[in-house]
Amino acid sequence: MKTNSPxxxxxxxEGIYYLLLALLLVVVLPLLLDPFRLxxxxxxxxxxxxxxxxxxxxGKAGILSLGQGVFFGLGGYCMAMFLKLEAxxxxxxxNQSTPGIPDxxxxxQITELPxxxxxxxxxxxxxxxxxxxxxxxxxxxxxxxxKRRVGGVYFAIITQAIAAILTILIxxxxxxxxxxxxxxxxxxxMGWNIRTDMAxxxxxxxxxxxxxxxxxxxxxxxxAKLGRILVAMRDQENRVRFSGYDVASFKVFVFCLAAxxxxxxxxxxxxxxxxxxxxFVGIVPSIEMVVFCALGGRYSLLGxxxxxxxxxxxxxxxxxxFPELWPYAMGALFIGVVLAFPNGLAxxxxxxxxxxxxxxxxxxxxxxxxxPAPQAPPVVSDQLSAEKx
Amino acid sequence: MNAQKENFLLAVEGLTVSFDGFKAVDDxxxxxxxxxxRVIIGPNGAGKTTVLDLICGKTRATAGSIRFGGKELTKMKxxxxxxxxxxxxxxxxxxxxxxxxxxxxxxxxxxxxxxxxALAFKRDxxxxxxVESIAETIFLSDQLNEPAGLLSHGQKQWxxxxxxxxxxxxxxMLDEPVAGMSVAERKKTAELLRVITRDHTxxxxxxxxxxxxxxxxxxxxxxxxxxxSEGSIEHVKQDPKVIEVYLGH
Numbered sequence: 001m002k003t004n005s006p007x008x009x010x011x012x013x014e015g016i017y018y019l020l021l022a023l024l025l026v027v028v029l030p031l032l033l034d035p036f037r038l039x040x041x042x043x044x045x046x047x048x049x050x051x052x053x054x055x056x057x058x059g060k061a062g063i064l065s066l067g068q069g070v071f072f073g074l075g076g077y078c079m080a081m082f083l084k085l086e087a088x089x090x091x092x093x094x095n096q097s098t099p100g101i102p103d104x105x106x107x108x109q110i111t112e113l114p115x116x117x118x119x120x121x122x123x124x125x126x127x128x129x130x131x132x133x134x135x136x137x138x139x140x141x142x143x144x145x146x147k148r149r150v151g152g153v154y155f156a157i158i159t160q161a162i163a164a165i166l167t168i169l170i171x172x173x174x175x176x177x178x179x180x181x182x183x184x185x186x187x188x189x190m191g192w193n194i195r196t197d198m199a200x201x202x203x204x205x206x207x208x209x210x211x212x213x214x215x216x217x218x219x220x221x222x223x224a225k226l227g228r229i230l231v232a233m234r235d236q237e238n239r240v241r242f243s244g245y246d247v248a249s250f251k252v253f254v255f256c257l258a259a260x261x262x263x264x265x266x267x268x269x270x271x272x273x274x275x276x277x278x279x280f281v282g283i284v285p286s287i288e289m290v291v292f293c294a295l296g297g298r299y300s301l302l303g304x305x306x307x308x309x310x311x312x313x314x315x316x317x318x319x320x321x322f323p324e325l326w327p328y329a330m331g332a333l334f335i336g337v338v339l340a341f342p343n344g345l346a347x348x349x350x351x352x353x354x355x356x357x358x359x360x361x362x363x364x365x366x367x368x369x370x371x372p373a374p375q376a377p378p379v380v381s382d383q384l385s386a387e388k389x
Numbered sequence: 390m391n392a393q394k395e396n397f398l399l400a401v402e403g404l405t406v407s408f409d410g411f412k413a414v415d416d417x418x419x420x421x422x423x424x425x426x427r428v429i430i431g432p433n434g435a436g437k438t439t440v441l442d443l444i445c446g447k448t449r450a451t452a453g454s455i456r457f458g459g460k461e462l463t464k465m466k467x468x469x470x471x472x473x474x475x476x477x478x479x480x481x482x483x484x485x486x487x488x489x490x491x492x493x494x495x496x497x498x499x500x501x502x503x504x505x506x507a508l509a510f511k512r513d514x515x516x517x518x519x520v521e522s523i524a525e526t527i528f529l530s531d532q533l534n535e536p537a538g539l540l541s542h543g544q545k546q547w548x549x550x551x552x553x554x555x556x557x558x559x560x561x562m563l564d565e566p567v568a569g570m571s572v573a574e575r576k577k578t579a580e581l582l583r584v585i586t587r588d589h590t591x592x593x594x595x596x597x598x599x600x601x602x603x604x605x606x607x608x609x610x611x612x613x614x615x616x617x618s619e620g621s622i623e624h625v626k627q628d629p630k631v632i633e634v635y636l637g638h
Contacts, residue, residue, distance in 0.1 A: 221508065224507060224508045224509075224510060225495065225496065225501055225507045225508075225510035225512075226504065226507035226508050226510075228485075228488055228492050228495070228496055229496055229507055231485065231487050231488060232485040232488060232493075232496050234487075235485045235486055235487055235488075236483045236484070236485055238447070238479070238483065239479070239483040239484070239485065239549075239552075240496070241467045241468060242445060242447075242467060242471060242476075242477050242479075243471065243496060243497045243552065243556065244468050244471035244472050244499065244502050244556065245468055245502055246466070246468045246502075246503075247468075249503070249504055250504060250507075253504045
């Protein structure tokens with residue numbers, strides 16, 4: 001936990017795991033995959049941001065949110081609004097009855113750009129909004145719920161309801177949001193064509209860079225006393241309260257952190273995929289994010305990243321060959337995780353692979369001198385209900 | 390009476406709490422002097438634990454006042470009451486099982502209690518020293534790096550007491566600190582409490598009369614939410630009302 005210098009950290013067991021992930025994402029995958037597949041990996045990685053947030057919020061602090069899609073979507077929509085405005089120049093839209101506004105507004109007989117779209121002409125505003133809008137909503141939900149001591153299953157259900165509400169709102173307000181189709185046909189970012197292979201590869205590396213930045217921020221929070229208070233809250237909320245902490249403000253903080261991370265992921269999703277739609281906001285994607293986190297190991301930040309990568313890769317693979325089977329496979333996967341390995345891949349790794357490391361020549365001895373940091377607590381049976389009596 | 394009030398560390402007056410019409414605590418008044426060791430005894434359901442819940446803010450009073458060092462506690466939030474100097478140990482040991490003994494004590498260390506404070510908190514020499522000295526007091530020096538979940542029942546009780554001590558509270562409230570302990574653990578706990586009581590005001594709920602006699606300055610006997618008797622252990626033992634409802638059977 002105590003690291004004196006970055007170099008020392010990188011040669012510790014934890015540092016090596018981070019380096020291996022960096023090696024995979026920065027060197028191996030870009031060499032192995034063509035730009036199309038690499039772009040898909042980039043898309044998977046945007047979900048990893050939401051998964052990291054869930055590791056902090058659900059894994060560490062025990063607050064299960066079934067509405068991370070909301071924050072992912074808000075971040076994505078903020079970015080999409082900026083890109084759409086850039087694509088809707090008067091020249092590009094001269095055939096519309098009102099040139100200069102996004103096409104879907106024109107189709108819905110809207111003749112003037114709505115007020116809340118105006119600030120999205122500015123790129124700096126957009127960059128702030130990508131984080132600030134999800135965080136603000138999370139703050140409002142968090143204060144409203146946690147100050148009233150709403151928690152556990154009730155909180156999960158409320159977040160899920162919010163995901164449903166936001167989807168309905170977006171679909172219903174077609175003229176303002178693009179409706180069920182979402183905001184499509186995004187071309188350039190500050191004049192730079194984001195649809196070329198070169199741009200997609202660049203955006204992939206931006207995504208990987210931001211992912212590592214997010215991992216380091218989350219790791220910093222986890223290793224500060226704050227991280228231990230989050231774990232303590234999960235175990236014994238009352239004991240934390242009667243040790244002099246305002247439990248609600250810590251819950252609000254970690255929920256906002258998770259929301260901000262999901263927002264960044266959403267914005268990167270829009271950039272790499274080229275559109276944003278309500279299908280990435282609602283209940284299903286929100287639950288999928290929980291699955292990524294659960295499969296990777298909800299106590300492990302890196303587990304969250306691998307979970308997002310593997311489940312999405314499986315989803316693409318499966319959907320390409322047996323599209324109708326994917327939902328069943330996904331369900332089976334989730335049940336399997338809950339029943340067989342509640343600590344996810346990270347838990348499996350710690351239990352079965354870590355003991356084997358010692359047998360490796362050289363590396364085994366090297367890793368062995370470094371005590372493994374116990375990340376996952378003992379197997380807990382109440383996998384889904386984050387609530388403890 | 391009113392003139393003296395300022396000298397009490399804790400003044401509970403007319404305290405009442407009713408759950409759907411059932412008065413668990415009914416017009417209860419008692420006063421604690423600084424550095425006093427007070428034990429509350431009484432049959433099951435007398436409202437002993439509820440009194441501690443009311444003082445620490447876990448339960449809200451229906452009526453009455455709890456004044457602690459000049460502050461009215463009934464209107465304060467739980468964490469504010471802790472900062473005012475009230476520490477409370479629960480009946481079932483509640484420690485953070487996934488954290489080590491060291492981390493359990495560190496989390497209780499009275500510094501960095503806001504979100505930003507907890508982010509900036511540094512484990513400096515003062516913290517390590519405080520944790521190690523408390524660990525020695527509670528007989529857990531050798532277990533500092535063990536997860537608290539692996540401790541025995543008695544050790545968890547001690548750890549929770551240690552978590553209170555490190556907060557440096559003016560008033561310590563202990564709910565059945567020796568319940569479920571082995572004879573050896575009981576003896577050590579009595580020893581521990583004797584150390585603690587040297588410089589804290591302590592309010593204890595306990596059933597073990599031997600233990601009560603050992604530590605109490607004064608005893609308050611509760612029955613059906615009210616004070617039945619109050620005074621030295623000899624005094625309450627001979628009180629016919631107490632004998633009838635409690636000690637007699």
